[in-house]
Amino acid sequence: MHFKSSKQLFQDAQKFIPGGVNSPVRAFKAVGGDPIFIKSAKGAYVYDEDGNKYIELINSWGPMILGHAHELIEKAVCDAIQNSLSFGAPTRREVEMAELITQMVPSIDKVRMVNSGTEATMSAVRLARGFTGRTKIIKFEGCYHGHGDSFLIAAGSGAVTMGVPDSPGVTAGTANDTLTAPYNDLESVKALLEANTGQVAALIIEPVAGNMGCVLPKAGFLEGLRALCDEHGVVLIFDEVMTGFRLSPAGAQQVYNVKPDLTTLGKIIGGGMPVGAYGGKKEIMDCISPVGPIYQAGTLSGNPVAMAAGITMLQYLHDHPEVYTQLEAITSRMVNGVKANLNKLGLSFTINHIGSMWSLFFNNGPVFDFESAKKCNTALFGHYFKEMLNQGIYLAPSQFEALFVSTAISDQDIERITSANYRVLESLKINDI
Numbered sequence: 001m002h003f004k005s006s007k008q009l010f011q012d013a014q015k016f017i018p019g020g021v022n023s024p025v026r027a028f029k030a031v032g033g034d035p036i037f038i039k040s041a042k043g044a045y046v047y048d049e050d051g052n053k054y055i056e057l058i059n060s061w062g063p064m065i066l067g068h069a070h071e072l073i074e075k076a077v078c079d080a081i082q083n084s085l086s087f088g089a090p091t092r093r094e095v096e097m098a099e100l101i102t103q104m105v106p107s108i109d110k111v112r113m114v115n116s117g118t119e120a121t122m123s124a125v126r127l128a129r130g131f132t133g134r135t136k137i138i139k140f141e142g143c144y145h146g147h148g149d150s151f152l153i154a155a156g157s158g159a160v161t162m163g164v165p166d167s168p169g170v171t172a173g174t175a176n177d178t179l180t181a182p183y184n185d186l187e188s189v190k191a192l193l194e195a196n197t198g199q200v201a202a203l204i205i206e207p208v209a210g211n212m213g214c215v216l217p218k219a220g221f222l223e224g225l226r227a228l229c230d231e232h233g234v235v236l237i238f239d240e241v242m243t244g245f246r247l248s249p250a251g252a253q254q255v256y257n258v259k260p261d262l263t264t265l266g267k268i269i270g271g272g273m274p275v276g277a278y279g280g281k282k283e284i285m286d287c288i289s290p291v292g293p294i295y296q297a298g299t300l301s302g303n304p305v306a307m308a309a310g311i312t313m314l315q316y317l318h319d320h321p322e323v324y325t326q327l328e329a330i331t332s333r334m335v336n337g338v339k340a341n342l343n344k345l346g347l348s349f350t351i352n353h354i355g356s357m358w359s360l361f362f363n364n365g366p367v368f369d370f371e372s373a374k375k376c377n378t379a380l381f382g383h384y385f386k387e388m389l390n391q392g393i394y395l396a397p398s399q400f401e402a403l404f405v406s407t408a409i410s411d412q413d414i415e416r417i418t419s420a421n422y423r424v425l426e427s428l429k430i431n432d433i
């Protein structure tokens with residue numbers, strides 16, 4: 001086959017695909033330059049079409065908890081494809097998957113499989129609306145819940161880096177039904193609920209935000225939301241597409257000990273295959289068709305190959321809880337190395353870290369919401385990103401994305417990451433941010 005470099009591929013891609021990519025963040029617009037095209041990956045490393053090898057901290061935006069191309073998951077997929085790729089009919093593995101999820105996440109009594117996190121959040125909101133008979137929802141500025149119309153209001157991730165947190169194409173009616181509050185600001189949620197009494201169906205939140213960089217909930221914030229939702233009869237939805245099974249076997253809700261009514265899950269539960277799910281309290285979930293009247297469906301939902309990959313990874317996490325200690329240790333070593341670099345260089349950039357998620361913000365103040373995240377020097381981040389890439393470290397190509405760590409990262413990899421970080425920060429000539 002004719003060899004094409006990343007540069008040539010990107011040129012060709014732009015002729016046939018809008019912007020040359022199938023998801024905006026990949027276009028490197030937030031950091032400048034052209035994207036690299038990935039050929040393969042194994043463990044902690046990705047290899048591009050140009051023959052370069054990188055240590056990577058994206059991990060498919062979360063799911064590669066055990067690193068790329070893990071033997072057990074590969075085998076499960078290879079075994080599953082022998083029996084055809086899709087049936088659009090019930091299969092044994094869907095039951096196994098649902099049982100495993102409900103076993104690992106105590107707040108989930110019943111779960112419905114879909115094909116992506118976006119589908120999961122859209123479906124969960126429809127369910128909450130049907131269940132409560134109300135129309136409005138509350139979301140937080142800078143949180144990203146996929147590209148459903150209701151969520152493209154003050155949205156994070158690619159929506160903010162492309163400068164369209166409020167996307168054209170979303171009708172005024174839909175936008176009016178989405179109320180927004182600053183992350184970590186309980187008082188503003190209280191005010192919204194009081195001003196819209198009896199109208200709010202759901203409050204949806206990333207319990208640890210990963211789409212404005214990694215932003216942690218302040219002490220008492222999630223508990224406060226739980227209490228407010230109870231008081232106002234609002235369905236509390238935790239979007240754990242990035243945090244579910246990553247921060248603990250039961251995600252952020254276990255770490256913070258707060259039970260949502262519904263949870264949305266995504267890519268992680270497919271071990272890298274395209275999957276999503278939403279689940280929660282039995283009385284709410286039983287409102288979905290064919291038990292109840294709220295409709296939601298999909299030919300590829302519960303796809304057998306995706307189920308095989310996901311079950312294998314979740315079962316592994318279930319059987320090996322030490323994975324979480326390992327992830328925390330690897331990430332802490334990395335983060336502490338970067339902190340030491342900042343100290344040596346007299347820099348006071350902010351680092352947010354929890355478990356195997358973290359962000360280095362090019363910002364001297366604390367980052368606890370969208371406004372503080374937006375104070376970052378994104379131009380400087382762009383230089384940093386490109387120089388790190390030149391050093392063989394592939395970071396998320398935006399200041400407003402979290403980094404995800406896998407168990408495949410070795411001590412030598414950490415040393416390479418932290419020493420590259422030192423060299424790059426030193427070379428950036430940071431005067432004033």
Ligand code: HOZ
Binds near residue numbers: 024026061211401
């Ligand atoms: N929305 C994803 C990050 N939060 C990026 C998805 C992708 O480009 O694959």
